[in-house]
Amino acid sequence: MPTKKQVENKLYDVMDPELDMSIMDLGLVYNVSIKKDTVIIQMTLTSLGCPLFETIESDIQRAMASLKVNEKNVKIDLTFDPPWSMDLMSEKAKATLGI
Template identity: 45%
Template sequence: MAETIDTQELGEKIVKVLKTIYDPEIPVDIYELGLIYDVFVNEDYDVKILMTLTTPNCPVAETLPQEVEEKVKSLNKVNDVELELTFDPPWSQDLMSEEAKLELGML
């Protein structure tokens, strides 16, 4: 019987990695900031991440998605990473977690 890893377990590891990546202008990780819209993991351990930026003209528009892709690819078992950048819906502060809002003094 081949070794199997639960795709949900891998998804949780991916989220942990995403929580180590910070927007340089806001002292909150990109996951809690609400920049990650979705993470998909298929049976072949291919990962697709749907994310946005705070604005289309964000100063890290070229480097942040690349950092996300590289860090997720570095995880054991991840076969391939496809990152899709979207601005629909546009990011707003409503997408931030309660933890992020608390960290930024918005609660």
Template identity: 45%
Template structure:
């Protein structure tokens, strides 16, 4: 999760964890693999590939992680309700 806190939405100055974009993290310690299920703030986001690549790169930099697969889902759709209070505060929503 620390690695994911270093990934930011290119259009919003808040990390993807606090934005509520991470839906699941499955770790296979034996294989050294991680599967991330996440969403984006909007369907058709032109930066989707960049966000996915950054997530994969950051997670694969974690010690003992050999591979990371990132899946995008829009079910359930993202909404600002998924954001942490810190993210809402940073964006002036509180």
């Protein structure tokens, strides 16, 4: 089982398809935890009706598979509390978007 840091680092490879930035830099991932043999990723989306969650979810599964984590051992906990805001973005993401 990978470490929390390994999972977080790998999530930098998962891109938001609309903004072409990592879900980590966008601040979409609120928490990563590992319990027994399960990786739990608590995250949000930029908007409640984001149509591209399935794409992001598939990319997360691929990223975790590269760390030898079976799909059934990845739990994505989607939440909108608190709602996403640009304040959650990394300085790198803000600079890229000119914010």
